[in-house]
Amino acid sequence: MNPRWRQWLFIGLAAAVLVAAVFLPLLRRSVKRSARLQVQSEEQARRELLHPTIVNSSEPRVKTSLFWASPEQDGALAAVSVQMPLSNDPVLRAKQVLDTLLAGPVDADLRTLPPDAALLEFYLLPDGTGVADFSDPMATSLPSGIESEQMAVDSIARTLEANVPQVQRLKILIHGQEAETLAGHVDLTGTFVVNTKGAVASAAVAPEMLTPTSAPGKLSQPERKP
Amino acid sequence: MLHGVRNAAVFPFLAGVLVLLTCDPVQVGVNLTGFLIPPSHQAPSATAPASQTPGASQSGVPVRPTLTPPARPTLSVVVLDPAHGGTDPGARGGAGLHESDVVVALASNLRAALEKEGFQVIFTRQGNDNPSFDDRSALANAQSGAIFVSLHAGSTGLPGTVRVYTCPDAPGNLAAPGGLLPWNRAQAAFLTLSRKLADIAQGELAKQFKGSPNSAPTAAIRQLRSIAAPAIAVELSSVSVDDRSELDRMLPGVADAVARAIASFKPVYDSWPPGGGG
Numbered sequence A: 001m002n003p004r005w006r007q008w009l010f011i012g013l014a015a016a017v018l019v020a021a022v023f024l025p026l027l028r029r030s031v032k033r034s035a036r037l038q039v040q041s042e043e044q045a046r047r048e049l050l051h052p053t054i055v056n057s058s059e060p061r062v063k064t065s066l067f068w069a070s071p072e073q074d075g076a077l078a079a080v081s082v083q084m085p086l087s088n089d090p091v092l093r094a095k096q097v098l099d100t101l102l103a104g105p106v107d108a109d110l111r112t113l114p115p116d117a118a119l120l121e122f123y124l125l126p127d128g129t130g131v132a133d134f135s136d137p138m139a140t141s142l143p144s145g146i147e148s149e150q151m152a153v154d155s156i157a158r159t160l161e162a163n164v165p166q167v168q169r170l171k172i173l174i175h176g177q178e179a180e181t182l183a184g185h186v187d188l189t190g191t192f193v194v195n196t197k198g199a200v201a202s203a204a205v206a207p208e209m210l211t212p213t214s215a216p217g218k219l220s221q222p223e224r225k226p
Numbered sequence B: 001m002l003h004g005v006r007n008a009a010v011f012p013f014l015a016g017v018l019v020l021l022t023c024d025p026v027q028v029g030v031n032l033t034g035f036l037i038p039p040s041h042q043a044p045s046a047t048a049p050a051s052q053t054p055g056a057s058q059s060g061v062p063v064r065p066t067l068t069p070p071a072r073p074t075l076s077v078v079v080l081d082p083a084h085g086g087t088d089p090g091a092r093g094g095a096g097l098h099e100s101d102v103v104v105a106l107a108s109n110l111r112a113a114l115e116k117e118g119f120q121v122i123f124t125r126q127g128n129d130n131p132s133f134d135d136r137s138a139l140a141n142a143q144s145g146a147i148f149v150s151l152h153a154g155s156t157g158l159p160g161t162v163r164v165y166t167c168p169d170a171p172g173n174l175a176a177p178g179g180l181l182p183w184n185r186a187q188a189a190f191l192t193l194s195r196k197l198a199d200i201a202q203g204e205l206a207k208q209f210k211g212s213p214n215s216a217p218t219a220a221i222r223q224l225r226s227i228a229a230p231a232i233a234v235e236l237s238s239v240s241v242d243d244r245s246e247l248d249r250m251l252p253g254v255a256d257a258v259a260r261a262i263a264s265f266k267p268v269y270d271s272w273p274p275g276g277g278g
């Protein structure tokens, strides 16, 4: 190889190294981004599989109250009103409101339930017991603690109370099984009172703001069968 | 299957004794093997009410048996429950903080504060073991003149605040036919006393830890449900702090406030029910 060719080859190789140095980080970033998108779309697909879209646009749009964490008061729940199509069938209606509750509020910091948890099934027994069966992340991804677990249960119970009057009490299952606790603290072996009318009165509490600290009577109280 | 007490609301002690006396012997056998307290901390056996002795004279001539009600115990024992442990770390913070470690540190602070007030202190777990909920309950229910305090550090809540919980009301008629109270609902008979203790403790804590609620909230806590004694759960916020020293700084203050509250509660317990009788 004559020196001239060698010179050209050297220049060509140097240019290739320069181009690679510029484009490699960009390439790596775009690979990372596409991997993230793939994870997101897998999560989305899993959610869609678990939640067949049951909102039917021909159903009447009604005012629906969803209970998430209060932006103003630590440890309290606050109702958020939305207009959405809701079925007249209590089981479908319960699934619709719980799916919306699981989807979370606009401000993710006010979530009461883990973002990766899903409602697997909802049953309504003739005695008014609503059985909500959630996927494993309801227990494994929920921040452990008395306050966080009780708020999770209360947000489910209060949302059902506000929108599905047929549900009198709530039984929570995790992946089809009875669990001893939700995430180490709150007892899931019994049922929780949902329809508090006629249960413990709590006249001092404004209906839109339920504070566990000031409204023990409005909390989801465990109830055990004799 | 009912394991129960009669008129449990009337005598905290009697109820504790009778829950044990009448519970499923197999289950109790299992629970008893889980006891982890050193012998020096064992309270007198709750299964032998000393005053119900059959009458018999020294000379061997039978005399008419006299049945006197068992002496009412006064509050002298605090069963401290550092929750979780072993394979269950409880709440976990971003900085690698585990609830199970924080509550052990809180328990040792509280033990010192309670012993200063003259109480005997029993732990439901030693070291990093993790007895079951029922083992912890069985240990507490075997004591007389005792209250139960479960210690927690949650993942949420305003950092630097403390909440004291009791079980919510148990709706409906709790008692089974015959007035028996099932073991797994033993706490129901003690809710009034538990609430009084929780309100005193929450009041003391709210004075010292700003942002804490003024009245004690309720929550369906599994551990408290089977305790046949006044029972509360204390939860600090939170393991989510960036620096463990923030939590460590709270511990002596929490311990002193809870110990003060228990000392203030003692006269309530000792004179319960109000008006005496029983």
Ligand SMILES: [Zn+2]
Pocket: A145, A146, A184, A185, B083, B084, B090, B091, B099, B151, B152, B153
């Ligand atoms: Zn805990």
